[in-house]
Amino acid sequence: xxxxxWKESVVYQVYPRSFCDSNGDGVGDLNGITxxxxxxxxxxxxxxxxxxxxxSPNDDNGYDIADYQDIMDEFGTMEDFDxxxxxxxxRGIRIVMDLVVNHTSDExxxxxxxxxxxxxxxxxxxxxxxxxxxxxxxxxxxxxxxSAWEWDEKTQMYYLHFFSKKQPDLNxxxxxxxxxxxxxMTWWCEKGIDGFRMDVISMISKPxxxxxxxxxxxxxxxxxxxxxxxxxxxxxxxxxxxxxxxxYDIMTVGECAGVTIEEAKKYANADGTELNMVFQFEHVGxxxxxxxxxxxxxxxxxxxxxxxxxxxxxxxDVAWNSLxxxxxxxxxxxxxxxxxxxxxxxxxxxxxxxxxxxxxxxQGEELGMTNCPFGSIENYRDIESINAYHExxxxxxxxxxxxxxxxxxxxxxxxxxxMQWDDSENAGFSTGTPWIMVNPNYKEIxxxxxxxxxxSVFHYYQKLIKLxxxxxxxELIVYGDYELLxxxxxxxxxxxxxxxxxxxxxxxxxxxxxxxxxxxxxVGEKVLSVLINNTEEMPEVFGNLRLAPWQAICCEIA
Ligand code: TEU
Ligand code: CA
Numbered sequence: 001x002x003x004x005x006w007k008e009s010v011v012y013q014v015y016p017r018s019f020c021d022s023n024g025d026g027v028g029d030l031n032g033i034t035x036x037x038x039x040x041x042x043x044x045x046x047x048x049x050x051x052x053x054x055x056s057p058n059d060d061n062g063y064d065i066a067d068y069q070d071i072m073d074e075f076g077t078m079e080d081f082d083x084x085x086x087x088x089x090x091r092g093i094r095i096v097m098d099l100v101v102n103h104t105s106d107e108x109x110x111x112x113x114x115x116x117x118x119x120x121x122x123x124x125x126x127x128x129x130x131x132x133x134x135x136x137x138x139x140x141x142x143x144x145x146x147s148a149w150e151w152d153e154k155t156q157m158y159y160l161h162f163f164s165k166k167q168p169d170l171n172x173x174x175x176x177x178x179x180x181x182x183x184x185m186t187w188w189c190e191k192g193i194d195g196f197r198m199d200v201i202s203m204i205s206k207p208x209x210x211x212x213x214x215x216x217x218x219x220x221x222x223x224x225x226x227x228x229x230x231x232x233x234x235x236x237x238x239x240x241x242x243x244x245x246x247x248y249d250i251m252t253v254g255e256c257a258g259v260t261i262e263e264a265k266k267y268a269n270a271d272g273t274e275l276n277m278v279f280q281f282e283h284v285g286x287x288x289x290x291x292x293x294x295x296x297x298x299x300x301x302x303x304x305x306x307x308x309x310x311x312x313x314x315x316x317d318v319a320w321n322s323l324x325x326x327x328x329x330x331x332x333x334x335x336x337x338x339x340x341x342x343x344x345x346x347x348x349x350x351x352x353x354x355x356x357x358x359x360x361x362x363q364g365e366e367l368g369m370t371n372c373p374f375g376s377i378e379n380y381r382d383i384e385s386i387n388a389y390h391e392x393x394x395x396x397x398x399x400x401x402x403x404x405x406x407x408x409x410x411x412x413x414x415x416x417x418x419m420q421w422d423d424s425e426n427a428g429f430s431t432g433t434p435w436i437m438v439n440p441n442y443k444e445i446x447x448x449x450x451x452x453x454x455x456s457v458f459h460y461y462q463k464l465i466k467l468x469x470x471x472x473x474x475e476l477i478v479y480g481d482y483e484l485l486x487x488x489x490x491x492x493x494x495x496x497x498x499x500x501x502x503x504x505x506x507x508x509x510x511x512x513x514x515x516x517x518x519x520x521x522x523v524g525e526k527v528l529s530v531l532i533n534n535t536e537e538m539p540e541v542f543g544n545l546r547l548a549p550w551q552a553i554c555c556e557i558a
Contacts, residue, residue: 001479006195006251006276006358007320008478010465011096012045013362015328016053016075017061018418021430028418028429030076034084039447041091043366043458044465047251048088049096049197051328053081057107059166060144060383061416063098063199064105068184085192094194096251101181102200103167110180111168118155125177126168127160127206128152139212141221145387148224162203162224164383172204172236185244195251198275201237202256202263205230218291218397228258234266237274246272253322253358254278261314268319277320277358283307284330294388294398294406299337301510305484305493312356312482321357326365331414335371339512342368343550346460346534347508350552351493353464354506356482361461363419367450368457371414372439377404381436385411422448463532473531473556476502485523491515492547496523496557504531505557509547517545526558 020032030053040048053075055067062072071078088095104111113122129137129149136149137158142165149158150165160169170177185196206227213222237254245252252275254267259280268277286303289295315321325333325348338344345368353359374380377389385407392398413436420442421428427442439445450456468477480497491511497504505524509515524545530538533553547553 002270003479004276005249006047008469008474009047009094009251009358010045010353010468011047011049011358011360012040012043013049013051013327013360015051015363015416017051017435018416018429019363020419020421021432021434024430024432025074026430026432026434027074029074030071030080030084034080034087037084037087037091037093040093042451042462043361044462044469045361046092046469047094047096047194049253049360050098052098052100052199057105057166059105059164061381063100064103064107064164064167065100066105066107067109069187082191089192094251096195096197096253097188097193098199099185099196099201100199101170102203103161103163103169106166106168114168115152115155115159118157124171124174125180127171128155128157129160129210130157138210139215139222140226141219141223143224144383145391147221160206162200162227164387169206170204173206173232178236178239182240182243185240186247189244189248189250193250195253198252198254200257201254201275202228202233202259202267203230204236205232207231216291220391220395220397225258228256229260229263234274237267241272241274245275252276257281261310264311264315265319268315270318270320277322279322279324279327280311282311284325287336292388293410294392294403296406296409301490301493302488304337305487308355309482309484309487309495312484316356316481321355322360323352323355323357324360324362325352326362326415327360328362328415329412330362331410331412332369332371333365334368335409335414337510338550340368340370341550342457343534344512345457347510347550347552349457349461349464350506350532350534350554351508351510353468354477354497354504354554355495356478356480356497359468361465362415364415366458366461367420367445367447369417369420369439369445370441371409372417372437374408374411374413374437377407379437380407380411380413382411382413382416385413420446422446460532460534467531467554471531473502473504475499476504480504485520486517489515489517492517492545494519503557504554506552506554507545507547508552509550512549514549515545515547515551519545524555524557528556528558530555 017028019028022031052062054065055070056062110125114126136147140148142148144164213226254275256278286299287297334345393400417439418429418434423443427438450458476499480499483496485494492515493508531554535548535551537548
């Protein structure tokens, strides 16, 4: 069964900019996080993954790093970080850092040198190419709109950036770059951190020969998928594992855009030669459009069940799953899969938290925080949303009003509004002017109110986490085998977990209507105990199953 602490964990993602502002400048900071450790302890999580806190000009809110071994001015000092780390450890909470090494900021010293001349000693730390027929070297697009190539007047060459032009891609084929990265990672591990979430790690090895890619109808450039799972990515991660990761008791999760099951079996293989687990994106891609994410298509439940079941069964005993729907790049799942009601939040959480893998709770998800009514494009802060709006409307590819409604539904900023702590001004996030608008529903949805309400979403997440981490069913929830039931049902997500002769039955009605179904023979005929139920109603589990709207229940069955 290969037990491990990171398999038995529940991770909480903090987006520091929006979590808690301790000094009234409108921006969240490290001391703000330290001040909320008791809240996180109360929730029951045992690992915090923090989005980047390193020095950065914040072109992409810290995912553009100018110094990997210093703290962003707005977030505090290295002393503040050391204090946070020790206070977290004092509470039995581990800290996982966000490692962004596919690219740096263009204000990093390495890039400042690299761009200074073609002969500079660090020129090949990045990816420079001559113009081709007077144009960009390939037809690749940036994830933040425009070409993935930026012209540098001084040295008369293009440099590659799959994200913003202030995020030049590092050249991982250069062994000196790998040395620099592994040295920096070791420095953080020696400080006592507990792991890394690795940003777009599936993109670090670029395709051989830099071929043009296909340009989808309605798009201006070839998709960045062309660089996912590149020719040397596993070689580089195995080197990283040998030289750094294998020397410490740490947890690693690769953010792997474009990862398939076959690739995940390599990235997160059970032999431990690369990473512990990956974030896959097929399930959160089920509602993407033909060309890009800017649409309001809904995810069909049978498609979601089929995809999550594929990952549950095909990685089983071969690799390890992460379990998430929310993060700082995704709209709020309660608005995407639910109907913004607390009962729908609990239903979604039940479906996720009883699966096999390590669950990730994104800040505010445990409160049932929803998407935010931003209104005009001026209220957005996210470079991805803002650039997409301007590029697609200025190229007359999308009608502004219609596109804005899609951005409202899918923008990353939906996850980046300030954490809603209480019903005081700015939801208790800051005594200053927040860097981004506060969701106007903070008086109804906030931590103070939910801590005082035993039936709140917070307390429901607390129960889910306790069942996984400290109950008689913990081993069954973490290590039990998964089996989907009722695959074609359009309303009910039903599955079992089994281990050593014990079995859990999970039933979730993903609709605002009553749901009925026939369970397979032998399933649910004898309920031994009810672990959790998000409504007062006790469904008839025997034979003719009836579930209330959004009802979710987990029982131990004979
Ligand atoms: O995200 C990479 C990535 O896949 C995103 O571009 C994602 O596809 C998109 O945001 C979904 O709409 C990572 C970080 O999580 C993201 O915040 C950064 O902006 C990006 O890398 C560049 O570092
Ligand atoms: Ca602050």
